[in-house]
Amino acid sequence: MSIKDETVIPSDERNVEIKARVGSDEEFQRRVQVARELTKSTGELLVQKDVFFNILDDSKGGRFKLRYLQPPTPSQLIYYVRPNKTGPKLSTFNRVDVDDPALLEKILAQSNGVKGTLEKERYLFLHDQTRIHMDKVKHLGNFMEFEVCLRPDQTVEEGQRIADELMKVFNIRDEDLMTGAYFDELN
Numbered sequence: 137m138s139i140k141d142e143t144v145i146p147s148d149e150r151n152v153e154i155k156a157r158v159g160s161d162e163e164f165q166r167r168v169q170v171a172r173e174l175t176k177s178t179g180e181l182l183v184q185k186d187v188f189f190n191i192l193d194d195s196k197g198g199r200f201k202l203r204y205l206q207p208p209t210p211s212q213l214i215y216y217v218r219p220n221k222t223g224p225k226l227s228t229f230n231r232v233d234v235d236d237p238a239l240l241e242k243i244l245a246q247s248n249g250v251k252g253t254l255e256k257e258r259y260l261f262l263h264d265q266t267r268i269h270m271d272k273v274k275h276l277g278n279f280m281e282f283e284v285c286l287r288p289d290q291t292v293e294e295g296q297r298i299a300d301e302l303m304k305v306f307n308i309r310d311e312d313l314m315t316g317a318y319f320d321e322l323n
Contacts, residue, residue, distance in 0.1 A: 149228070150227070150292075152226055152283075153227045185204040186203050190248045202214075202241050252319060257272045258270070276322065
């Protein structure tokens with residue numbers, strides 16, 4: 137009999153997140169410009185398609201999706217939990233790169249069932265530990281999102297302070313904030 141190494145399961149990744157509606161195309165472009173000036177970059181354009189799947193219990197704000205990305209970037213399978221409330225909120229998630237997303241989608245559709253699909257163009261900007269997303273969501277409109285990626289030693293409150301500061305920089309009003317995910321708006 138031999139002693140086997142225990143498998144180490146990584147901790148959930150964590151971020152503090154806000155989502156906000158951005159009304160007009162002009163306001164969207166203005167905020168893209170603010171992001172460019174803040175990050176001193178042009179941003180990266182990502183075309184994404186998210187396929188959402190049914191899960192056993194979604195009462196805790198959990199969502200399960202397959203995100204198609206343009207090669208050479210691998211697609212991703214993502215499970216995340218985020219409460220449906222306005223303002224900065226903690227999101228915990230796990231993700232894994234996927235080499236054959238079409239086959240995985242078929243398997244998950246057969247086993248779990250598909251809730252729906254969401255398509256968007258995303259401009260990604262990186263500012264310190266925050267991912268700034270400027271999103272044009274098909275059938276929904278213009279949005280922006282902050283994901284303050286927390287280090288293991290950081291508190292949620294520290295992430296909330298960073299998100300609050302960025303909300304001021306981008307002039308995001310409380311009434312612009314969303315409670316749920318983009319996908320929730322489609323239903």
